[in-house]
Amino acid sequence: MTTFWSTEPEFHGIYEEFSSGRARVRTLNELRDLIEDSVYWVEGRIVDVDSTKSFCFLSCRICGKQIEDVDGMKRCFQCAEYTFKYIFRYNVEVIVADDTGSSTFVLQNKACEKLIGKPVADVIAQYGDTARTMPQSIKENFLGQKGLFEVVVSSEQTHLQFFNVSRLTVDKEIKEL
Numbered sequence: 001m002t003t004f005w006s007t008e009p010e011f012h013g014i015y016e017e018f019s020s021g022r023a024r025v026r027t028l029n030e031l032r033d034l035i036e037d038s039v040y041w042v043e044g045r046i047v048d049v050d051s052t053k054s055f056c057f058l059s060c061r062i063c064g065k066q067i068e069d070v071d072g073m074k075r076c077f078q079c080a081e082y083t084f085k086y087i088f089r090y091n092v093e094v095i096v097a098d099d100t101g102s103s104t105f106v107l108q109n110k111a112c113e114k115l116i117g118k119p120v121a122d123v124i125a126q127y128g129d130t131a132r133t134m135p136q137s138i139k140e141n142f143l144g145q146k147g148l149f150e151v152v153v154s155s156e157q158t159h160l161q162f163f164n165v166s167r168l169t170v171d172k173e174i175k176e177l
């Protein structure tokens, strides 16, 4: 890894949360029974990566939703318009495990950038955006990573079999908490 994460502004926010006792940490087993909409931290390890899918998707610059190709034109169905305002973002599905079980977590752009150590544009420049499967060298950045994952829990989402990760702090940062 290339960066001293603890110098990032995001890390200071996380540090604040933990040092003040506001951070709510749950096990994966507890997470499934939560009914209060909130964000929670889970300490776990990435034990698998879904490398059958691409590591990125084309997203709308305005709303962040996926861009669809309609008759050769790019379209955002959220914004309901044809658009030229789109960028690639990372989106990687991983399996995170702790002592109580395992769950599917979806790591979005910032979390992936942190683990891979470079922006999505650099990876696309190397492998191309049409890579249908994840290159092994990218997968290796995820496998075995231990950290605290901040996940979004909402009552509307309880039927879903995955959790979106909003923030992530890796093991070497946790030691500073």
Ligand SMILES: [Zn+2]
Pocket: 060, 061, 062, 063, 064, 065, 076, 077, 078, 079, 080
């Ligand atoms: Zn949009």
